[in-house]
Structures are given as C-alpha cells and as structure tokens.
Amino acid sequence: MKFSESWLREWVNPALSSDELAHQITMAGLEVDGVDPVAGEFTNVIIGEVVECGPHPDADKLQVTKISLGDYSSTTVEKGELVSIVCGAKNCRTGLKVAVATVGAVLPGNFKIKKAKLRGVPSFGMLCSESEIGLSDSSDGIMELVQDAPVGTCLREYLDLDDVTIDVDLTANRGDCLGIKGLAREVGVLNSKEVTEVEISAVKSTIDDVIDITIEEGTACPRYLGRVIKGINPAAQTPLWMVEKLRRCGTRSIDPVVDVTNYVLLELGHPMHAFDLSKINGGIKVRFANKAEKLTLLDENEVTLKDKTLVIADEPANGNGKALAIAGIFGGLDSGVTTESTDIFLESAFFAPLAILGKARQYGLHTDASHRYERGIDPTLQNDAMERATQLLLDIVGGQAGPIVEAKSESDIPQTKNVSLRREKLDSRIGHHIEDTKVTEILTRLGFTVNVEGEGSATKWKVVVPAYRFDIKIEVDLIEEVARIYGYNNIPNIAPKASLKMVNKKEAIIDLAKLKNTLVNRDYQEAITYSFVDPKIQSIIHPNQEVMTLPHPISSEMSVMRLSLWTGLLQSVVYNQNRQQSRVRLFEAGLRFVPDENAENGVRQQNMIAGVISGNCADEHWSVEKSATDFYDIKGDVEALLSLTCDAASYEFSKAEVSALHPGQTAQITKNGQLVGFVGTLHPELERKLGLNGRTLIFELLLPEILGQKIPEACDLSRFPANRRDLAVVVKDDVDAKKVLQLIEKVGGSLLIDLNLFDVYKGQGIDDGYKSLAIALVLQDTNKTLEDKDITDVIDRVVDSLQTELKASLRD
Known part of the structure; x- marks a missing residue:
C-alpha cells in the first residue's frame, strides 16, 4: 500500500525524519519497499491569476496572457507587476488560478525558465501543467487550481509538495494496516503517541427515502448498510486536496462520488461502492449468483458468474432481479454512477474473507476492495465508513441524505476473541524478560483490553482482542506483538543454554x-x-x-x-x-x-x-x-x-x-x-x-x-576355506532368473554362503525358447573343511530341485 507521509502525520506526528519513520515501520514488520517524492524538484513556481487572455497576433494556437502574482516579487518581477506570458494551452482563460514558473525558475530535469520571444511576442515565464512539475506522467493542459488558491504563494508550500510517498509491502495477516487509520495506530504505538482520529459524526437525514435490504447468505455477508442520497450535483469537481491525497496513494481521480469512496477506503481501510439509484429496481438482495447469470463489469467486460460468487442484486416485485455488482470485488457497468447521476445508493458492507477469497482471480481481477476483503476488514467499521462518506459527499456534491438502512445476521458477525498470555511462555519464546508494566502498556496501546492476574513467573495477561485485529488468535500471536513493538533490536543477543541428552532412537529405523x-x-x-x-x-x-x-x-x-x-x-x-x-x-x-x-x-x-x-x-x-x-x-x-x-x-x-x-x-x-x-x-x-x-x-x-532395517546378528567367522562350484542351467525363457536363485538359496541350506548369476546365454547350442544361466555357488562350513562328498550332496540337491520344480537341466 502506498500512502502520503503528510496525510499520516495529520493523524500522528512522531519526531522522526522520513527515513527514520520508514525504518521504524520496517522493523515493526511492515516492510517498506520505497520512499519517493510526490513531485519533481522545482523552484520559483508561484500561484498566479490570469487577468487577461487574448489571441496571439501571429499564431492561431497561442494566447497572450497577463498574469497577476499579487505581492510576490523577485529580481525579475516587481511587486504588483503583471507578467506577460505566451501560452499554448487550450484551457487557459481569464480568471483561472494557475502555476506560474517565473524567469529564473528551475523545473524537473534541470529545465531553466528564461525570457523568450514566441512569434515576436515577449514571454516572461511559463504556465505549468501537472506533468511539467512532476505531479503526473501526462496532462491535457495547464494546471487549474481552485479559485480560493492564494495568489503570490509558492506552489510547493501551498500543495505541501515536500512530501513523500511511502510504499509498504504488507503481509496477508496485516489487513488492518491497509488504511491511514491502521497505519497511524501502528505508528502511534511504536512511538507512544496519541493518534488524532478524524472526527466522524452522524449525518442527520433530511429525506425519508430508503431501499429495503435482504441478506440471503448471512455467512458470506453478515452485515450490509445502505443509504440513499438524492439531488447531488453531477457537475461538481473533486477538491484539489482530495485529488492530491488520492494521487499520492497511487489512486487516480475519476469523479467526486467515486473519489469519495476511494478516499474512505484509503483513510479508514474500508471499501465502499456507490450505485446509480435510478438503475436499481426494487430492493437490494445479497445472494449467490444464479446459474449462467451474466454481468457487464465497470471495465465493460461481460462475465458469466460462477457458482458461489456473491453478488449484490436488485429485487423487483416480480422477483426477476438482476446482478448489480460482484460483492466486495467489482461493480457493474449498468448500475454504476455516471456524470449524469443525480441520485445514488451508497453501500457499506462486511463480507466474510472466505466468501471473497480467490473469487477475483477467477475473473482475472484484482481490485483494492478484493485485496482488503480477502484479508479481512473490521466488522464494526461499516457505520463509520458510511457516515464519513456521506459527510464528504454532502460537502462536495451536495444533495440530501436518507436514513441508514442496516441488514445483518448477528450470529455470523465475528465475535470478540479472548486470548491469554503467560509470563513463562513469553520469556521462553523471546529469551528476554520484559517488565510486566511494559508488556501491559504495549498490549493496551495496541488497542487490547487487558486484565493482569498473578505475579512473578505466574503472571498472566487476559486479553480481549479488538475487532480489527482478526489475525490475533492464539498465545504466540500476542508474544509476537509484544516482541515486535518492544523492538527486535532491543532484545539482547544471548546465546541459548543447551544441554546434551541421549535420544531414544530405535536401531531398526533408518534415518x-x-x-x-x-x-x-x-x-x-x-x-x-x-x-x-x-x-x-x-x-x-x-x-x-x-x-x-x-x-x-x-x-x-x-x-x-x-x-x-x-x-x-x-x-x-x-x-x-x-x-x-x-x-x-x-x-x-x-x-x-x-x-x-x-x-x-x-x-x-x-x-x-x-x-x-x-x-x-x-x-x-x-x-x-x-x-x-x-x-x-x-x-x-x-x-x-x-x-x-x-x-x-x-x-x-x-x-x-x-x-x-x-x-x-x-x-x-x-x-x-x-x-x-x-x-x-x-x-x-x-x-x-x-x-x-x-x-x-x-x-x-x-x-x-524402506525405512525399517533388519538388526544384524553377530556370528562366528569360519576359519575354514570356501569352495566355489559353477552350474550352467538351461531353463525356458519365461522362467525368471530370480526364481532360479531363490530356489537354490532355499535348497542350499546353511553351507551356501554366496550366490551369483554371472552369465546369461542364448544362441548356438541352446534350443529356441530356452536360455542358459551360469551361476556361481560358494559353500563353506564354520566347523570343518568341506569334503567333496559334502559339496556333491548340496549340488545334487540343487540340481534335483531345479529339475523337479522348474524343469531345468544342466547344460552339456
């Protein structure tokens, strides 16, 4: 997640530099991937006002302007002087507040502004676009500032462009930090500073319009809030401060309604969606998609909805409702807010992570909403998100808000968890003793409700986990939190004590x-x-x-x-x-x-x-x-x-x-x-x-x-010589050599100490369909030297058995 440092510091402002803040966040387990300036390096860019704008006498595409810089003065501009600048932007007009690079200014890329003549008309500066001062990659015209922008003020100071964007690579368990609120809470804990949260107050409803909401799948959507807002101004513009905050968090401004929902997503970490009220027929139903149901998404791609895909649908009186959006993932094109929408329906819902997990990927999507819902969001934040978005919308686009309608499945809403932390387990896991008061302080600042029992090595912390920390489930999770906030670098390097101990290991098991x-x-x-x-x-x-x-x-x-x-x-x-x-x-x-x-x-x-x-x-x-x-x-x-x-x-x-x-x-x-x-x-x-x-x-x-082995048994070594006898046995081709060897081993008895097949022959002298096996037998006794009679008895038994059981014969 990308976030603006200055936006974070509105919530909590530790006495740290940007690099120190990034390092602290990384050491707390929220790895920082990059720290980048929000604008290019430039100087002497001033807010000005176009007081005159007329056509160039010798160029159809150029305009000659007179720019007021107010009380600004420099070596090239006197106080109150109107500056003449030739401009080629189509959106340049009288009364516009603009960004003016005066003579002597240096723009990104070490581009120096000098006095020039354009088709014979002197120009003493340049009117800048967003791309020319490093605020965007491209732009269609010069930068248009709000009408109350103070003329003569440095643009860098006015827009707070000495800011940086910090890119944090969050692990999947820290979905609570996918918003400025969560990040500020984390930084506040790390620096023992209070967090100044944004003031969210209930918006009083001025109309009675409501839409009925039905939740058909309570396990997938335990809570759904909706609100009707009528009479918004579709021509309103998103204020520059919001556009800038969105840009610095990697989000492009689209229109005021969408911008507000994106702003709340970045600020509180809670996704929202707005529907065009006129496109909703009847009420709202949260259900699974019907078989082969189709939906055209906001990116204009039509998809066939799969089984177990949760959708937001309307519910007309005749019961033939249509899908409006894929819940928690992507909105539908037909019900989306457009530049002509005057009435909207605002959605704020809690979708269970398992209901959203993997669904976006099935449709080749990955959205900001699905990214958060898959990891889990605060199941108590829906009302705050709705009130915050309503407040912002009424301030920006006007309109009248109706009452909030809520549908919920109480039994499916995640319940608060109680987890205990034992002193003995804490010390053994991290190898360092942290004072009881410090542990209690850390857990309390993390937002946990803490009750301490016992003392000394018997100390136990009973913790009630807040709803937004859905990753805390067992004792080791609390141990990790204490060590993380205490600081891994503050835990001394102490060699662990270990003692040697004989391990009971079965000899019959092979490693x-x-x-x-x-x-x-x-x-x-x-x-x-x-x-x-x-x-x-x-x-x-x-x-x-x-x-x-x-x-x-x-x-x-x-x-x-x-x-x-x-x-x-x-x-x-x-x-x-x-x-x-x-x-x-x-x-x-x-x-x-x-x-x-x-x-x-x-x-x-x-x-x-x-x-x-x-x-x-x-x-x-x-x-x-x-x-x-x-x-x-x-x-x-x-x-x-x-x-x-x-x-x-x-x-x-x-x-x-x-x-x-x-x-x-x-x-x-x-x-x-x-x-x-x-x-x-x-x-x-x-x-x-x-x-x-x-x-x-x-x-x-x-x-x-194959991991079990036969335990070797000790036996006497023979002091007497071994005797080798070779047999050439003719058998049918379909007789496996293995069977021949197994039979010889069985018949050979205790005197047979080794057996080896050393040749297989087929050819001249051997009938078709037969083969000759040359086998070496090694005989030995532990008590005496074998005589010819002893050896002959064994060989005769082997030959007789081969002839009887395998129809084998000795080769001539």
Whole structure:
C-alpha cells in the first residue's frame, strides 16, 4: 500500500525524519519497499491569476496572457507587476488560478525558465501543467487550481509538495494496516503517541427515502448498510486536496462520488461502492449468483458468474432481479454512477474473507476492495465508513441524505476473541524478560483490553482482542506483538543454554538422511519441487486418475496436488536440459496426495522418495567409455537404497505395467506381497510430450516401507576355506532368473554362503525358447573343511530341485 507521509502525520506526528519513520515501520514488520517524492524538484513556481487572455497576433494556437502574482516579487518581477506570458494551452482563460514558473525558475530535469520571444511576442515565464512539475506522467493542459488558491504563494508550500510517498509491502495477516487509520495506530504505538482520529459524526437525514435490504447468505455477508442520497450535483469537481491525497496513494481521480469512496477506503481501510439509484429496481438482495447469470463489469467486460460468487442484486416485485455488482470485488457497468447521476445508493458492507477469497482471480481481477476483503476488514467499521462518506459527499456534491438502512445476521458477525498470555511462555519464546508494566502498556496501546492476574513467573495477561485485529488468535500471536513493538533490536543477543541428552532412537529405523546420502554418493542431487503441479502435465503422467484440485490456486499451472513426485522431477529435467545440461541425476523426498474417501480429509498423504536419471552414465572423460544410462543403472541405485535395510533379499522385482513407463522396461518392487514402488524407463511417447531429450529413467518408493532395517546378528567367522562350484542351467525363457536363485538359496541350506548369476546365454547350442544361466555357488562350513562328498550332496540337491520344480537341466 502506498500512502502520503503528510496525510499520516495529520493523524500522528512522531519526531522522526522520513527515513527514520520508514525504518521504524520496517522493523515493526511492515516492510517498506520505497520512499519517493510526490513531485519533481522545482523552484520559483508561484500561484498566479490570469487577468487577461487574448489571441496571439501571429499564431492561431497561442494566447497572450497577463498574469497577476499579487505581492510576490523577485529580481525579475516587481511587486504588483503583471507578467506577460505566451501560452499554448487550450484551457487557459481569464480568471483561472494557475502555476506560474517565473524567469529564473528551475523545473524537473534541470529545465531553466528564461525570457523568450514566441512569434515576436515577449514571454516572461511559463504556465505549468501537472506533468511539467512532476505531479503526473501526462496532462491535457495547464494546471487549474481552485479559485480560493492564494495568489503570490509558492506552489510547493501551498500543495505541501515536500512530501513523500511511502510504499509498504504488507503481509496477508496485516489487513488492518491497509488504511491511514491502521497505519497511524501502528505508528502511534511504536512511538507512544496519541493518534488524532478524524472526527466522524452522524449525518442527520433530511429525506425519508430508503431501499429495503435482504441478506440471503448471512455467512458470506453478515452485515450490509445502505443509504440513499438524492439531488447531488453531477457537475461538481473533486477538491484539489482530495485529488492530491488520492494521487499520492497511487489512486487516480475519476469523479467526486467515486473519489469519495476511494478516499474512505484509503483513510479508514474500508471499501465502499456507490450505485446509480435510478438503475436499481426494487430492493437490494445479497445472494449467490444464479446459474449462467451474466454481468457487464465497470471495465465493460461481460462475465458469466460462477457458482458461489456473491453478488449484490436488485429485487423487483416480480422477483426477476438482476446482478448489480460482484460483492466486495467489482461493480457493474449498468448500475454504476455516471456524470449524469443525480441520485445514488451508497453501500457499506462486511463480507466474510472466505466468501471473497480467490473469487477475483477467477475473473482475472484484482481490485483494492478484493485485496482488503480477502484479508479481512473490521466488522464494526461499516457505520463509520458510511457516515464519513456521506459527510464528504454532502460537502462536495451536495444533495440530501436518507436514513441508514442496516441488514445483518448477528450470529455470523465475528465475535470478540479472548486470548491469554503467560509470563513463562513469553520469556521462553523471546529469551528476554520484559517488565510486566511494559508488556501491559504495549498490549493496551495496541488497542487490547487487558486484565493482569498473578505475579512473578505466574503472571498472566487476559486479553480481549479488538475487532480489527482478526489475525490475533492464539498465545504466540500476542508474544509476537509484544516482541515486535518492544523492538527486535532491543532484545539482547544471548546465546541459548543447551544441554546434551541421549535420544531414544530405535536401531531398526533408518534415518532419511542415510538414504539421501546414499543417493548423493551415487552422483544424485537433491531437488525440492512444488506440491502444486500443472494438471495438464500430471494428466499425461497419470492419466485417468482422480486428483485433488485446489479451490484457490496460485495459478492455473499450480492448481492440483501431485499424485507422485515424478511430475516435479520430470519438469526439472526438462528445465535443465533446456539449459544445456545433458546429464541430469535428481532425487526428492516428500509427500504425494492421493484422493481417498476413507482417508482423513478425503486425501491420503504418503511419504515418498523418487529419483530420475538422464544422459550418460558418467561425465565425459578420456578414460571413461561413453555409455548411456539404462534400466540396470537405475535398478542398481534402487538396490543400493534397499541394501540399507540389511534385508534386500525380501524385496522382489517383477514385471509390471505402468502407463508412464516403457512396457518392456518396468518393474514393480514388492515386499511380502506389499507394493513398495516402481522403477523403469519413461515411455517414449511421454518423453516426446514432455519435451525430454533422450532416454529418461525413474523410480519412486514408499518411504515407510524402506525405512525399517533388519538388526544384524553377530556370528562366528569360519576359519575354514570356501569352495566355489559353477552350474550352467538351461531353463525356458519365461522362467525368471530370480526364481532360479531363490530356489537354490532355499535348497542350499546353511553351507551356501554366496550366490551369483554371472552369465546369461542364448544362441548356438541352446534350443529356441530356452536360455542358459551360469551361476556361481560358494559353500563353506564354520566347523570343518568341506569334503567333496559334502559339496556333491548340496549340488545334487540343487540340481534335483531345479529339475523337479522348474524343469531345468544342466547344460552339456
């Protein structure tokens, strides 16, 4: 929010410079983004009056004027002298009060005003426009001042142009500071100064005209106030002081009625809206939009209103009411105030934040009103805003005001909150003791009603939170307020005291960091991607799967929750490949979100670890042969993770079909029949759709299924030699090598200490449909040296079992 420093100082005026004030506000948690002058640097610009204005004798577009500067005098202008100035502005006329740059004046950009001749007529200065003195970017003519502007006065002093605009970047929880009133209250607390609030008195109604108001959706709109004002002067002009205040807060002047509502929004932080009374048929109803209902907005765009969009509609006797505005967001064109409006209906309402949140974005809008309503406004401020706006309107455009009509749903209006603050919790959180009296003073100056109980370490502050501080809900919120106002820079730097304590940790649980280090040691890099993903990309990776859609997404590209970590990782690979990174190896640990009616809140959150590799096995090097990664590379990485469990044999890899993966290069990983995860090569069609370069391999595992490890048991080391025997076994192609190894391990008994498949052969000497598996068996006993008979018995049992159960035979 931008605000004028001079406007703020009308409310509270601390003895601080502009820079000191900006620093103080920043240190209080309201970060200042910039401090900028409200006008350009200029000198010797005086308020003058056009006493003569006639055509130039030799130029159709120029006028020759005589300007009175009153009692002003300088080295170039004598007191009471009329100054002759040639002007080309169309709006120059006799009797106009203008900004005069006299000879010797310096305008923004170091532009010096000198005596000149324009088409033969001497000119002793220049009549300035707003853009020429840095008050605006462009202007249509010379600056027109109000008729009571004092002639001969310095323009900079008259308009208080030695002011600055301070731009504050407020966090979403501090909606109470989106107005001069809230900011002044904050500055007053920080400097222990009283705030001089604007005087708001009830405007006495002079007519009896009213409009009936009906609230259909009380939870969305707990309170709605309306007032009829008739007989306003549509030709009236917004006073310069208001135009200037609006400009310095980044708001353009439009017309008096709109300017007043914008002024109240900036002053009190409360949005308002004005309707043309003649365009309202019957009463006012606050309701949700009807199906396919249309509305032309003030920006002349027609929108089809969506479900659960709160609207302000009229309510004629026949019941066919039309939407007049999107509540709390944007007005409608047809019911808007125009230069011909003489009767208006003024609105001041409290809309619940959840009813407005995200709605503006659905229509591609972001307005000052929606910005405030989404964050929350004071639910008790509606009457003050209405009276203040009425008072200003009657002063500027005249007219007669009717009584205020209020409709409300009392049970839906936010109630005052009671929060307790304990001394023990306050000291432990900030690590510093603040005196009881100081804490009480801070809470009181913040507007809280405070009751202190107990003493010493048992002191407790019972606080009633004011309505405008809707962000204060729990004890730590009060702790933050005390520390913030006390000043973070006033809290001494004290090293925290800590003592070592043995942690009870189960040996059977693997630390996640151990898994991450394993992947890092295998040349992976950890990635952190968003849990919100693009629905289009996710639907390519996980087609026909139900997803959790966010009601108020950051953007359309981040509108659904991820079904796996693959979506973010694959996008990261594309991002890196587009920046000439041909070899990418990434992993991530995090949650996936699977819709499940039986789960808490309808979504099953599962901890996962996933990885992706692309490019060559190793970086380019003269001593390393260039080789692209394949399925067995990433399978080896997965096996390295499973080996940490000391129970890798319990995990089984088997063929699987996953829509995102290559049908012939995909494996599912199970343990005791439970699915653990998948590993495989990305489907070529998917690589094309995602824009990936080359083969991409990926895995994903359920973390809870691999974080448990088998506790190692100590055993004797054998002092006797090991014996190796090799078997060449011929089996059918459809027999997995895994089954062969599992059967040998089962039959081999305690003497079999190692087993290794070292060759697979198909070709000459092997019948079609068969393959030869070369397997090494290592046998050893802890009590004696094995004899040939012992070894032969084991080998015979293995061969017999292979022949019986798998129809295998020894290769000739």
